[in-house]
Amino acid sequence: MEDMTPRALRMLREANLIAAEDTRHTRQLLNHFDIHGTLLSYHEHNKEKMGPVLLEHLKEGKNIALVSDAGFPGISDPGEHIAQTCIAEGIPVVPVPGANAALTALVASGLSSTPFFFGGFLPKSRKNRREKLAEWKDIPATIILYEAPHRIIEVLSDIEDAWGDRTMTMARELTKLHEEFFRGTVSTCRAHLLEQAPRGEFVLVIAGGTKVEEAPTGDPLDAVRRLMADGVGKKEALQQIAKVYKLPKRELYNRLVKEGVEDE
Numbered sequence: 001m002e003d004m005t006p007r008a009l010r011m012l013r014e015a016n017l018i019a020a021e022d023t024r025h026t027r028q029l030l031n032h033f034d035i036h037g038t039l040l041s042y043h044e045h046n047k048e049k050m051g052p053v054l055l056e057h058l059k060e061g062k063n064i065a066l067v068s069d070a071g072f073p074g075i076s077d078p079g080e081h082i083a084q085t086c087i088a089e090g091i092p093v094v095p096v097p098g099a100n101a102a103l104t105a106l107v108a109s110g111l112s113s114t115p116f117f118f119g120g121f122l123p124k125s126r127k128n129r130r131e132k133l134a135e136w137k138d139i140p141a142t143i144i145l146y147e148a149p150h151r152i153i154e155v156l157s158d159i160e161d162a163w164g165d166r167t168m169t170m171a172r173e174l175t176k177l178h179e180e181f182f183r184g185t186v187s188t189c190r191a192h193l194l195e196q197a198p199r200g201e202f203v204l205v206i207a208g209g210t211k212v213e214e215a216p217t218g219d220p221l222d223a224v225r226r227l228m229a230d231g232v233g234k235k236e237a238l239q240q241i242a243k244v245y246k247l248p249k250r251e252l253y254n255r256l257v258k259e260g261v262e263d264e
Contacts (some may be wrong), residue, residue: 001032001231003054010034010187011096012065018030018039018067019041019050020068023039023041024067041052047082094133101175102144105171105181105203110170111167112141113224116142117141117144119145121147130153130161133158140209143205143208147199148202152193153194156204165185166186166206166207167207169204170183220241238253
């Protein structure tokens with residue numbers, strides 16, 4: 001309740017209709033602030049049916065406030081669908097800033113925020129989840145994921161198998177009454193949950209990957225000779241090739257001396 005802003009409250013009071021992911025929770029919110037609005041149910045399982053209904057109301061000139069049950073509209077919820085529909089129809093979409101679990105967790109994690117990658121919920125199927133983790137393994141950015149309590153332990157196991165034991169922060173029930181953070185690595189977060197049964201929705205903030213470049217194949221001396229044949233001095237050629245092949249410059253120099261290679 002404390003994260004509600006004056007602007008958000010004004011929008012709710014001025015709306016002709018309020019589309020809610022969970023009308024029961026939203027009614028509690030409205031009652032708390034003494035707002036008496038007409039509620040419509042709009043969620044993941046009825047968005048195909050209710051989307052056109054909301055669109056017709058909007059075309060009639062009505063203002064509709066969209067309320068997410070436990071998050072920010074459009075972020076891993078059906079708000080994305082109605083926003084796309086409105087934009088396609090030329091209907092204005094007005095975002096109202098508010099509490100957001102992903103950004104809250106990122107700020108508190110201590111991990112780099114530039115850049116970051118938001119992956120939302122991983123696939124429920126373990127096969128599809130592992131494929132997605134393999135696809136995202138080398139992303140050079142802090143990765144933010146959402147996860148449900150009944151899958152979190154298995155998901156952390158899959159993450160460790162796919163990405164290794166990376167540094168991470170695990171956040172629970174963000175922007176809610178029982179907000180918690182646990183900082184460590186993938187394995188220590190999983191061990192923590194094995195001791196303390198997971199409850200509530202989780203946000204995982206995980207260090208990004210670093211792609212390891214493979215050294216080129218072939219004899220590095222041949223590469224040195226080619227550079228020297230193109231007019232590059234021996235010292236410069238050694239320096240360039242030692243860096244590319246990740247070899248000590250002295251090692252290449254000794255081999256060149258042994259073979260009697262001179263500057264050209």
